[in-house]
Structure formats: structure tokens, C-alpha cells
Amino acid sequence: MTRVRVTAPRRVDQSRAAAGSGTAGGSALPGGRPPADAREAAEESDAGQVFVRSLIRSQLRLAVVVAAGFLLILAAFPLMLGIVPGLADSTLAGLPFDWVLLGAGIYPVIGLSAWLFIRTAARNEARYRDLLGDK
Structure with missing residues (x-):
């Protein structure tokens, strides 16, 4: 075989x-x-292929926007430390502020980015299913 x-x-x-x-x-x-089901038949039609391409484009656009926003926020941390005088030399609970900012401040941003991406991607897919007529 x-x-x-x-x-x-x-x-x-x-x-x-x-x-x-x-x-x-x-x-x-x-x-x-x-056809195995209505979704497969719809995806293989010309209109279905347009819908699939549209879904792929919207998911790619979402990924680029979320990644760019995350990178901008990540790049803003060192810029803020360099622009604000004395901020890099200050301490918080005995730890250098720049370490606290990068260590504890970035994780909420990561979580918020992930939550935003998943929520919006699910909404994009729900709109796609609505276009196909699936419930």
C-alpha cells in the first residue's frame, strides 16, 4: 500500500x-x-472562493495590525525610558523600574493583544459563516 x-x-x-x-x-x-455538504459546495463555487479569499485577507490584515500595534508598544518602552529623565534610574519595590516595566508591564500587553486577536478573528469567521448561510 x-x-x-x-x-x-x-x-x-x-x-x-x-x-x-x-x-x-x-x-x-x-x-x-x-458535494459533501453545503459549505464545501459554496467554497468551490466562484462566489465561495471570493468569500474564502476575503476571509483570508481579513485574517491576514488583522494579524498584521495586531502585530504592528504590539511592536509599537514594545518599542515605546525603551523610548519612554530614554526620553523621561531619571526614569531608568528609579526603583520600584527595590527593583529597577526599567526591569519592572519590561518584566511586568509587557505581559498585560501580550494578553490584551492575544485577546483582541482571538475575539476579532472569531468575529471574522462568524461573518464568513453567515455569508455561507451556515448556522
């Missing part, structure tokens, strides 16, 4: 698929296979 690596559905020319589908009523998808 040979191993087969499955990466994605094979694309078939629409004219060949329509001519050689082998099923009555034209309910088969490209490649001659019947």
Missing part, C-alpha cells in the same frame, strides 16, 4: 467537469464527486 499526500482538492477545468461529470442533474463538483 502506497502513502498518498493530500494537500488540496484538485482543480479541474469547468468545461471538462460539466461534460464528464457522470451524474444526472449536474450536482457533482469539479472532479465528478458529489
Whole structure:
């Protein structure tokens, strides 16, 4: 028995698929296979592919915005220490303030970035499901 690596559905020319589908009523998808569910059929249509590309673009845009915002906040910490005189030399509970700022101040920013990303990504996917008509 040979191993087969499955990466994605094979694309078939629409004219060949329509001519050689082998099923009555034209309910088969490209490649001659019947649709497994409405989502798969919607994703393989032209409009469905537009919706999928739109979802991918919105998720990529979200990832770039959250990452850029996080990096800006991270870069603001050393800038703040360099701009405000005496801040780097001050201590908080016996620890240098710059260590406290980077050690304890960055974790809430990481958590907030992750929460924002997950919440917005879930909303993007819910909108996509609404476009497909899934419940």
C-alpha cells in the first residue's frame, strides 16, 4: 500500500467537469464527486472562493495590525525610558523600574493583544459563516 499526500482538492477545468461529470442533474463538483455538504459546495463555487479569499485577507490584515500595534508598544518602552529623565534610574519595590516595566508591564500587553486577536478573528469567521448561510 502506497502513502498518498493530500494537500488540496484538485482543480479541474469547468468545461471538462460539466461534460464528464457522470451524474444526472449536474450536482457533482469539479472532479465528478458529489458535494459533501453545503459549505464545501459554496467554497468551490466562484462566489465561495471570493468569500474564502476575503476571509483570508481579513485574517491576514488583522494579524498584521495586531502585530504592528504590539511592536509599537514594545518599542515605546525603551523610548519612554530614554526620553523621561531619571526614569531608568528609579526603583520600584527595590527593583529597577526599567526591569519592572519590561518584566511586568509587557505581559498585560501580550494578553490584551492575544485577546483582541482571538475575539476579532472569531468575529471574522462568524461573518464568513453567515455569508455561507451556515448556522
